[in-house]
Every structure is written in structure tokens, then in C-alpha cells.
Amino acid sequence: MQRALLRLPRRRRFWSLAVCAAWPASSWVPSLAPRRVLSRCVAAKAEASDGEVPSAEVVLQQLEESGLFEGQEEMLLRLRMLAAQGVHPLDALRASRLQEEEPRDAVLESFDIEGVAKYMQASKCKNVVVMCGAGISTSAGIPDFRTPGSGLYDNLQRYNLSQPELIFDLAFFQSQPAPFYELCKELWPGTYRPTRAHYFIRLLEEKGVLRRCYTQNIDSLERQAGLSPEKVVAAHGNMDEAHVLDSVPERKVDIEDVRRAIFAGEEGWQALRQAHGGLVKPKIVMFGEDLPDRFWELQQQDLQECDLLIVIGTSLVVEPFAGLVGKAAPDAPRLLINREPAGTCEQRVFGFRFQLPEGDNWRDVWFEGGCDEGCHALAAALGWGEDLQRLESEAEAE
Numbered sequence: 001m002q003r004a005l006l007r008l009p010r011r012r013r014f015w016s017l018a019v020c021a022a023w024p025a026s027s028w029v030p031s032l033a034p035r036r037v038l039s040r041c042v043a044a045k046a047e048a049s050d051g052e053v054p055s056a057e058v059v060l061q062q063l064e065e066s067g068l069f070e071g072q073e074e075m076l077l078r079l080r081m082l083a084a085q086g087v088h089p090l091d092a093l094r095a096s097r098l099q100e101e102e103p104r105d106a107v108l109e110s111f112d113i114e115g116v117a118k119y120m121q122a123s124k125c126k127n128v129v130v131m132c133g134a135g136i137s138t139s140a141g142i143p144d145f146r147t148p149g150s151g152l153y154d155n156l157q158r159y160n161l162s163q164p165e166l167i168f169d170l171a172f173f174q175s176q177p178a179p180f181y182e183l184c185k186e187l188w189p190g191t192y193r194p195t196r197a198h199y200f201i202r203l204l205e206e207k208g209v210l211r212r213c214y215t216q217n218i219d220s221l222e223r224q225a226g227l228s229p230e231k232v233v234a235a236h237g238n239m240d241e242a243h244v245l246d247s248v249p250e251r252k253v254d255i256e257d258v259r260r261a262i263f264a265g266e267e268g269w270q271a272l273r274q275a276h277g278g279l280v281k282p283k284i285v286m287f288g289e290d291l292p293d294r295f296w297e298l299q300q301q302d303l304q305e306c307d308l309l310i311v312i313g314t315s316l317v318v319e320p321f322a323g324l325v326g327k328a329a330p331d332a333p334r335l336l337i338n339r340e341p342a343g344t345c346e347q348r349v350f351g352f353r354f355q356l357p358e359g360d361n362w363r364d365v366w367f368e369g370g371c372d373e374g375c376h377a378l379a380a381a382l383g384w385g386e387d388l389q390r391l392e393s394e395a396e397a398e
């Protein structure tokens with residue numbers, strides 16, 4: 001995974017899909033950076049901004065020679081790695097300092113679901129951005145990835161992979177396509193039904209407050225729940241479309257043909273490969289691949305203009321998706337609905353602050369529990385309980 005992390009996409013200066021759990025790129029230079037180092041470096045940056053900014057290499061050398069990082073060599077190494085990815089060391093240090101954000105006035109009356117509901121009603125929220133992950137589909141019967149025991153990555157023994165994430169690795173797929181195709185077969189849309197959490201997101205759209213739903217899920221259940229295509233960004237792709245790998249210009253392949261081939265097993269996908277002169281892949285984003293254009297076109301403005309961010313059912317360890325949390329407008333409340341805390345500011349720049357003592361958190365809430373329960377609780381607090389029930393019953397009746 002480290003290899004994928006370091007591989008820069010050809011077209012953009014953004015990172016391609018990468019797991020950042022082992023060494024969270026999001027931790028940048030962590031908050032353990034001593035204050036004296038930070039203040040000196042930020043002062044250096046301020047001075048430099050009057051004239052020419054010294055190159056990354058010069059700054060790294062000066063930092064090393066200054067001895068400021070003595071005993072913290074790992075930090076220097078991280079700065080070097082970031083510099084190799086095009087992040088200037090002074091910017092990285094500045095970001096880590098900004099992580100020590102000055103406390104602001106609280107934007108919520110209380111740091112719970114009721115507080116979020118009151119905020120939504122009082123501020124007439126119109127631009128809610130939702131970010132979601134595998135946790136919203138587990139109650140539909142689809143396993144998530146990283147929950148120990150039940151998660152997909154703990155249950156791939158039959159494929160004999162040295163690392164579970166290899167199943168979504170582009171280079172691995174090119175050399176051994178069978179495990180990925182097998183997995184597609186298991187997860188092919190149509191087998192599962194949307195959950196209460198999906199219908200809650202649909203309800204946000206019906207109420208006219210949903211700006212966008214960014215999903216990492218490849219099950220297309222957001223669309224199945226009735227969300228409009230323009231409201232959904234499938235950040236990690238899905239199985240709605242397929243193409244011939246590395247075809248320029250892109251050659252799409254009818255998804256029904258692909259489904260039939262995959263369900264026919266190795267014979268089927270080998271025949272498809274022959275017919276199209278290359279491997280055919282459903283458009284799921286793999287590690288080492290760039291995210292869809294739509295993600296890059298919309299994310300910046302959506303997050304800057306959001307008035308509430310709701311993050312549901314994700315461990316927030318895959319970049320660049322996870323980084324969206326830190327891009328939300330600084331005064332926009334952020335609600336995490338998840339069984340475990342994820343994306344906190346100890347793990348990432350501008351991460352959640354709900355775990356900090358009162359005063360250091362002015363906008364973040366963690367609902368510790370199930371995605372469906374959290375969404376139900378928020379709907380009830382908003383007085384939308386019956387509407388949510390109606391959506392679910394209508395879907396059941398279909």
C-alpha cells in the first residue's frame with residue numbers, strides 16, 4: 001500500500017487512491033511537533049514570503065542542520081516523504097500548526113444529535129454534505145472492509161493474498177484478475193436492498209437540504225434508494241459501467257455483457273478479454289488509480305460551501321476521500337455517525353475534535369452507535385420520523 005501511496009497520478013497533483021492507515025499521510029507532521037520547531041518554521045515561512053520561498057531541499061537541509069529535530073528523526077523523514085510528493089516542508093509544518101486551531105465560539109447548543117437538529121432548524125441549513133462508507137450497508141448484509149472478524153479483509157483467505165487490500169490493487173488485478181472478478185460476482189448490485197441510513201440521505205434530498213452525498217461504496221445503494229444522480233458522487237466508482245483497461249480513448253463495454261462474463265467464471269472473463277483486446281474492468285477505483293473527474297470537479301466547492309457535514313459508517317483511512325473532512329467550512333458543524341471514533345484530529349489535519357475537552361471543540365459531534373440508529377435519531381429529532389418511515393415502507397412495498 002505504501003507503494004500506491006507514493007505513486008502520483010499522471011494527470012493531477014492529487015494523490016491516487018491509497019490506504020493511509022499504516023502511516024496516515026493525513027497525520028502529516030503530527031501534532032507532536034514541538035512548539036519551538038513550529039514557531040521557528042512558521043516565522044521562517046513568513047520571512048520567506050516577503051522574498052523568495054526557499055526550496056524544499058534547502059529547508060529540509062536547514063532543519064536537519066539546526067538540530068531542532070534531534071530525537072524526532074521520524075518527523076524529518078515524514079517531511080522528506082511529503083516533499084517527494086510535492087508538499088513543501090514549511091506548508092506541512094504550517095498545516096500541523098493550524099491543527100492547533102484557536103478555539104472558536106460554539107456553533108452548537110449541545111454536542112449531540114439534538115444539538116445538530118436544533119442547528120439545522122435554526123440556521124435553515126441548505127447545504128448538507130454527506131460522506132459515507134461501508135458501515136451504511138452492513139445492515140443490508142454487505143460486510144464492511146476493516147471490522148475485525150466480519151470485515152471483508154479478514155475473509156479473503158480463499159484467495160491466498162499476501163495482503164487483503166491487493167484485491168483492489170491495479171497492478172495485482174492485471175497479473176491475477178480472478179480474485180477481483182470473484183468479488184464482483186459476490187457484490188454485484190441487485191442482491192441487496194438499501195438501509196435506513198440510505199433512506200435518511202434520500203430524505204435530506206427530499207427536504208431540499210442535501211448538497212451532495214459522497215460515497216466510497218461500490219454497491220450503488222444510494223441510487224437504489226432514490227437519490228438523484230446529480231446528488232451522488234461515487235468517489236470509488238461502482239459497477240454501473242465498465243471499460244477496457246488502459247484504453248485511450250476509453251472504450252466502454254456494455255455492463256450487461258460484463259455481468260454475464262463475470263458470472264460465467266474464468267472462461268467468461270477470458271473470452272471477454274479476448275473479444276475486447278484487453279482486460280475489462282467494472283469502473284471501481286483501485287489502489288493506484290485516480291478518482292473520477294466528478295469527485296475532483298465538485299469536492300472543493302461543495303465542502304467550502306457546506307453548512308453541515310454528516311459522516312456515516314467509515315473508518316476514514318483511505319485517501320483522498322478521508323481528507324474531505326478537513327475541508328469542510330470552519331464553522332460548519334460535523335457529525336460522525338459510527339460505531340468507533342474515526343478521523344479525529346490526532347489522526348489527521350483538521351480532523352474531528354469531539355474527543356477534546358469542552359472549549360476545544362466548537363462544532364463536532366460523535367454519535368457512537370449504528371448508522372441506522374444514528375440516522376433514525378436525527379430524523380426523529382428533526383420531526384422527520386414519519387417521513388423516514390414512509391420512505392422505507394414505500395420501498396418495501398415495491
Ligand code: OAD
Nearest residue numbers: 133134135138144145146216313314315316338339370371
Ligand atoms: P471500513 O470497513 O474501513 O470502515 C467501516 C466503518 O464503519 C468502521 O469504522 C466500522 O466500525 C463502522 N461500521 C460498520 N458497520 C456499522 C454500523 N452498522 N453502524 C455504525 N458503524 C458501522 O470501510 P470504509 O471506510 O468504507 O475501497 O472503507 C473505505 C475504502 O476502503 C472502501 O471504499 C474500499 C476499501 O478498500 C474500495 O473499494 C476501492
